[in-house]
Amino acid sequence: MGGIGMDKNSRFRAYIGKFTGLHNSSGAPDELKPGESPRMVNLKITDGYKLKKRAGYTAVMRTDTPVAGMWSGDIAGEAETVFVSDSGLFKLSGDDTVRVGDISHGTKVSFLPFGRRLYILTGEAIYVYDGDTVAPIEPYYPLIAVSSDPQTGSGTLYEDMNILTNIVRQSFNTESDTVEFTPMFKNCIELLGAKVNETVLSDGQYSFINGGKFSLKEAPGAGTDTVEFTYRLREKADPSKVLGCRYAMCFGGDNDTRVFLWGNEEYPSVRFCSALAEGQPSACYFTESGMTGIGSGEKICDIIRHYDRQLIFTPHSAYYSYIEYKQDGLGRTFASFPVYSLSSGKGNIAPGQAVLIDNAPCTLSEEGLIRWTSTNIRDERNAVCFSDRIYKYLAAEELKQAIVFDRASRGELFVTVGSRCYVYNYRLDLFYYYEDIPAVCWCEDEKGELYFGTDDGRICRVGGMNDDGRAINAVWESDMTALGDTAHLKNAYSLTIGLLPDADAQAEIGWVSDRASSEQYGKRSAQARGIASTLDFTNIGFDRLSFYSVCGAYMSTVRLNARRFGQIKLVLKNDGMDSSMSILSLCLTGEVTSKRV
Secondary structure, three states, X not given: OOOEEEOOOOEEEEEEOOOOOEOOOOOOHHHOOOOOEOEEEOEEEXXXXXXXXXXXXXXXXXXXXXXXXXXXXXXXXXXXXXXXXXXXXXXXXXXXXXXXXXXXXXXXXXXXXXXXXXXXXXXXXXXXXXXXXXXXXXXXXXXXXXXEOOOOOOOEEOOOOOXXXXXXXXXXXXXXXXXXXXXXXXXXXXXXXXXXXXXXOOHHHEEEEOOOEEEEOOOOOOEEEEEEEEEEEXXXXXXXXXXXXXXXXXXXXXXXXXXXXXXXXXXXXXXXXXXXXXXEOOOOOEEEEEEEEOXXXXXXXXXXXXXOEEEEEOOOOEXXXXXXXXXXXXXXXXXXXXXXXXXXXXXXXXXXXXXXXXXXXXXXXXXXXXXXXXXXXXXXXXXXXXXXXXXXXXXXOOHHHOEEEEEXXXXXXXEEEOOEEEEEEOOOOEEEEEOOOOEEEEEEOOOOOEEEEEOOOEXXXXXXXXXXXXXXXXXXXXXOEOOOOOOEEEEEEEEEEEEOXXXXXXEEEEEEEXXXXXXXXXXXXXXXXXXXXXXXXXXXXXXXXXXXXXXXXXXXXXXEEEEEEOOEEEEEEEOOOOOEOEEEEXXXXXXXXXXXX
């Protein structure tokens, strides 16, 4: 405990006015810093370093299948919160939900906002939501050649083939009487469409004739790139390379013009980069040249942006990438994203869970939470583990299954494994721990409302004083301390607790010493109720009231009967269904006896 004082009469006073979170990795409990706790469950630390029982949650919707993902943000200029479950995409509005459309999905999906739309990756398909409807993406048909000769089909190469489709476009120069055209590719099997001077022709105005040529019913007149044909090639495309990816991010150096995909189980170490579609960003155009193998074949677990660099993480390594402009053999300028090694010892073991906190990349490794801090050298990062205070907790978890969420509005990083949630408050640099939070995905809307989805199909909003009808069991323990004197026995007489007078606020107080077994566990309780519940407003003259509110601590002193102990710890509990607990301070008083331990 902190603030231990001793007077000349050997009376002691141990005071805690600043709670500093969870610390359960110290070898000796008495080594804890003032205000730290070796066991702290379902409690958080407020911005003023006070102890507060966590908020509960309420189910606002129930579905028949697990929630595969949630997202909140701007779509086409409108703030929306959506989730995927029950083979569909749903839009959440307060406690009401609207099914937007059907989505075939597995156990988990991820989201990518791009170009005022939301892309949803399922690992088998990619869907796009425009704010009204949801549908599978439509591949971009690349313009493979321009200024083509109608007689030979040769022209100026313009765009590469799209992995997503075997359909291409080609434009031709024309003379005044040109009506027949030879495509560049001789393996054309179907003519799908034609345009003349950007006007789409009807089916009867063009045809696919013998010898693999295209024909127009009427000559379009002389011009450059006058006619454009869209046709299908015999070779099959392999869209599963792209559609099989589970994760996505935007990047382009100084701007986010490219989409990067990864997480394809058939190509675990490959990063896919989108190409520009006629100079415009596109999430539906991927080329073979945009595929990059990372490292020596290790699985890519996550990719995030840090300034104008892209950080790429495998389970045991890290890499960085940035945009470079080069020229090909034809003199065309293209963007390249080379990959360089950053770390050969640390990476990220939880797929898709790397985040930025306070503009520093954060990943999960086998040793815990890693922060990648910048150095004076531009392309160098130090990998620093900062979760040693909860090492004993994290060491027992399967962190590969963890869900990481950054609640930036509160400065809290959530690491959820099963129904256990570890919270790092990076504003205060401390940890706390929640139980019975069965979240498989999180999101926060524009109003600051926090939601999570569950494996049993619930969408839950965080708030209230119970967990969807179940009481929250909150416990805080101090360290086992000798109160500054390891040689003598002590007697503790009283404990004064500062309790914030919320509605139905209460705390159950106990102690455990090295001389008392759990059966002799002492318990006291203190309650504070809002003053409004004791007033009758019938005869109050409101003109005489200022309406300035005063919220002070409710100070309650309880007697203890802790005798002849060498060490002692305090325990606070609250397991009420609809009760709160906000602890402002603790003060333990007693005396040191002449008896030696």
